[in-house]
Amino acid sequence: MDLHDEIEHSLGAEPPLVETDLVGRGRRALRWRRLAAGGSVVAVTAVALVAAAIATHRPAAQVAPAPAAAGPTVGTTNEPSFPPAPGTPVIRDPRMPSDAPVGLEPDGLHLAPGIEVVELWDDPWQVRPDAWSVALGYDDPEGTLTWWVGFEDARFGSQSASVPAANAGDIGFRAWAVEQKTGLYDGPGAGARPDPTVGLPGATELQLVRFDGTTERLTPLDGVTVLQQRAHPDLPDAWATADDRSAAAEVRFEGERYYVLARTTPGDVAPQYVAVPAAPGGTLDDFVELVRSARR
Amino acid sequence: MRSADSDAAFSEFVRARRAHLRRVAYAICGDWHRADDLVQTALVKLYVAWPRVRRDGREEAYVRRIIARADIDEHRRPWRRESPGLPAVDRPARQESLLEERSALFEAIQSLPTMQRKVVVLRYWLQLSVEETATDLGISTGTVKSHSSRGLTALRTVLAPR
Numbered sequence: 001m002d003l004h005d006e007i008e009h010s011l012g013a014e015p016p017l018v019e020t021d022l023v024g025r026g027r028r029a030l031r032w033r034r035l036a037a038g039g040s041v042v043a044v045t046a047v048a049l050v051a052a053a054i055a056t057h058r059p060a061a062q063v064a065p066a067p068a069a070a071g072p073t074v075g076t077t078n079e080p081s082f083p084p085a086p087g088t089p090v091i092r093d094p095r096m097p098s099d100a101p102v103g104l105e106p107d108g109l110h111l112a113p114g115i116e117v118v119e120l121w122d123d124p125w126q127v128r129p130d131a132w133s134v135a136l137g138y139d140d141p142e143g144t145l146t147w148w149v150g151f152e153d154a155r156f157g158s159q160s161a162s163v164p165a166a167n168a169g170d171i172g173f174r175a176w177a178v179e180q181k182t183g184l185y186d187g188p189g190a191g192a193r194p195d196p197t198v199g200l201p202g203a204t205e206l207q208l209v210r211f212d213g214t215t216e217r218l219t220p221l222d223g224v225t226v227l228q229q230r231a232h233p234d235l236p237d238a239w240a241t242a243d244d245r246s247a248a249a250e251v252r253f254e255g256e257r258y259y260v261l262a263r264t265t266p267g268d269v270a271p272q273y274v275a276v277p278a279a280p281g282g283t284l285d286d287f288v289e290l291v292r293s294a295r296r
Numbered sequence: 297m298r299s300a301d302s303d304a305a306f307s308e309f310v311r312a313r314r315a316h317l318r319r320v321a322y323a324i325c326g327d328w329h330r331a332d333d334l335v336q337t338a339l340v341k342l343y344v345a346w347p348r349v350r351r352d353g354r355e356e357a358y359v360r361r362i363i364a365r366a367d368i369d370e371h372r373r374p375w376r377r378e379s380p381g382l383p384a385v386d387r388p389a390r391q392e393s394l395l396e397e398r399s400a401l402f403e404a405i406q407s408l409p410t411m412q413r414k415v416v417v418l419r420y421w422l423q424l425s426v427e428e429t430a431t432d433l434g435i436s437t438g439t440v441k442s443h444s445s446r447g448l449t450a451l452r453t454v455l456a457p458r
Contacts, residue, residue, distance in 0.1 A: 007421040010402035015328050026343025204442040207409045
């Protein structure tokens with residue numbers, strides 16, 4: 001049996017596939033893209049109404065939600081609709097399912113009845129004008145506080161994440177919301193970033209560490225030992241600017257020493273990690289110096 | 297609105313290739329629910345780009361690339377992911393028997409660092425060339441070779457002797 005067959009066999013049996021209306025979802029995504037391109041002018045009437053709520057972080061329920069109806073309350077204006085201008089339209093939507101009571105749509109933030117917003121952060125990922133993100137904390141009808149963050153991208157659709165606030169550990173609401181951007185948002189720039197290994201002989205994008213939350217401290221992945229590390233080493237802008245989070249470290253993996261560089265730029269899809277086999281007798285400081293002098 | 301013919305062609309592609317793409321996503325992320333999310337998101341993106349992508353005859357490569365480039369390391373963020381606004385559907389309960397069927401090789405693949413895992417899946421399961429793998433992942437061919445070598449080394453302990 002060759003490796004292809006062994007991997008194929010290793011996947012095992014698969015659970016039944018749940019049918020979904022992909023054409024319907026695709027049409028909706030296409031409509032959003034056209035809206036973003038200015039081809040249509042549908043917008044909600046609740047924009048100004050709810051912007052005041054965001055400015056004061058008052059619960060949406062206190063700002064005259066749209067009357068309950070069979071579907072979202074949508075009207076037409078001459079305002080461009082996507083992404084919405086700062087200030088998040090909140091729409092009470094009885095169609096939202098109980099297991100996903102919050103959702104971003106091109107026309108605003110849709111909430112199931114009984115969901116009470118206690119904290120709302122408009123566009124925490126700062127992805128306007130290409131897309132739109134919203135983070136909120138809400139109480140459900142049982143009184144459970146949940147943190148939720150999601151984005152809408154006219155070209156790529158949407159994703160969101162949520163966690164019961166009690167299960168989020170010691171991270172705060174805003175830090176949690178920002179952290180979710182990595183991995184969820186693959187909008188502009190995805191796959192277009194320069195290869196970070198260029199200019200460093202022997203370098204690969206082997207990931208041996210990861211950033212610890214939003215700090216510049218590196219945490220080893222399984223099987224890796226961090227021997228020493230430097231937060232925010234002074235590197236040329238081609239590697240990491242002053243605004244980037246960056247770090248360098250010396251690590252051991254499978255009996256070999258490596259130097260690693262890590263950086264993440266505000267707005268990045270995901271951090272970039274580079275590993276370079278350590279030269280015999282070399283030091284981390286030597287490596288940082290090599291990076292400083294490397295031509296890119 | 298797209299024409300009925302265009303929608304029909306898209307639906308036919310989904311019917312023919314969704315199961316395979318789902319297995320690709322599963323091989324990369326190790327979780328069927330997450331794999332379903334990945335494939336669904338990728339197919340919606342495909343719908344948006346359908347006329348252009350279909351004209352070029354690279355429908356599957358387009359979807360595969362989106363799946364391959366997704367950040368799928370769920371170990372780093374134990375948050376629940378969801379797809380807001382989707383019709384409510386009852387997903388099948390996780391079937392423990394399926395987990396039991398996962399082999400030592402599969403577990404070893406899942407334990408590889410993210411990019412190594414993706415490279416191994418694309419190179420040795422999907423049998424893409426080094427260049428195709430590099431294009432799918434947006435990395436250099438040298439990096440693909442490096443990850444291939446390291447991935448195979450890591451898997452050697454669980455691979456059958458050959």
